[in-house]
Amino acid sequence: MSSPKKRVLFYLLDGARPDILNGLMAEGKLPHLQQLAEEGTFRTATTCFPSTTGPAYLPFLTGHFPGTMNIPGIRWFDKQEFKRTRWNKMAMRSYCGPEANWFNTDMPAEIPTLFEVMGKSYNLYNMITRNIPDAYDLGKKGKSWLYMRAHFMKRHHPVDLQGHERIMALLNSGKDFDFLFAVFPSVDWDSHYHHIRDYRTVEAYQIADNSIGEVRANLEKKGWWKDTLFMLTSDHGLTPSHTHFDLGDWMTEQGLKSVGYPVIWRRKPKSAVMISGNSFGSIHLLNHDGAQVLKEQELMIHFGKTRMTELLREKAVDFVAYRGNRPGEYMVQNQHGKALITQQRENYSYQPLDADPLFLGHIPPVTHREALESTFNSLYPDALVQISQLLKCRRAGDVVVSARNGYDLRDFWEYPEHKGSHGSLTKEHMHVPMIYNQKGWATHSARTADIFPSLLKWMNKPVPANEGNALN
16 A cells, blocks of 8 residues: 655745744734644744845755855855956846846756755745746746835735735646745845834734645645645844945945945946845955955955954944965954854864854864754854855855844845845844644754755655755
């Protein structure tokens, strides 16, 4: 007798915070998620750095971090390609617009996505669509118009409501699925444009909850629910922003004329600044011979110690990170001083030098899992692994800037004005909810990268090499 068919239903509630989700459930405003949490598991996991839409989808869809996937931000810059020729589409990228269509080809071709290994896979509103047939891309038709109207008119909920209608149309069509991945973007948008606890943001949480309830009822009627793995998570949290600090303008004022989106054509630029989620920035210096990313000694020559001191004095800047002089060494610095992160093979360590910018104390060499456990509840969860994975990527720039909560790194060109931001390494941005209708899975600290092998194991599929560990 054959085993019942297994399916995976995955909801990505973009921008959802675990504390807000938990509070709304306690208030009875999310009854369907509350039921799932009671029947299964509700826990907190960590996302990746930068904690921003697009790159932060990569861990659960590929099992790899943004640095490994060579996509270190929603906007990125490649100094090597830029210095080779400015007439080069691989010199820089912004996925906040038409260039989002290049996300699929920017990823390493040899690393598969869940859509390519899970079987009959459907997608809703996710920009990662490589090898998904148009008929299986439920949100493709009309998406550009829907998203543009939502952005400029701040009418976000119609996107989520229409997305739910498309899910129900699939389920009512008589077609089957192995994997259904659905993005609900309005929590993120409403948190950006209003507030993380605004009534419109709460309504966005409720739209997703209502969708889950109706979809579950449909699957129960079909007799599919008991063999379906349901999972909900987010790609990042958000915090309210009260002050805008434009990192690109600051660089120009400091004598290092900067290019950055949307002003990417300036004569003889001396730097490039790419902002993601508005709380993460990467600085790329162009005022030196060669196209290499700069290590500490070169960085202090071409950026300058005085300029670094001035940057770290800015209230918006929480800390910066850059490469040390030796392989596997990464420096973390704030206005008080710096510390050293070291990765040697499978082990990570953290050593305060003249300060402890991450407030972690001394951490001797530990495995990547031990590094997560020891930092999970800190101000900067998974900092050792996340800074290391990011700075292995040359597109991450010469200096990475993580903003202080309440501030962001982009001003004039952000329209409509953002009143919330994400992208940093703070726990409010790094902690995300994880709800699944299963009990008895591993209880150790989890990353969103662990979802990739967990879903494949549930489906009894081969698991390609990845940076996660299955929870089941």
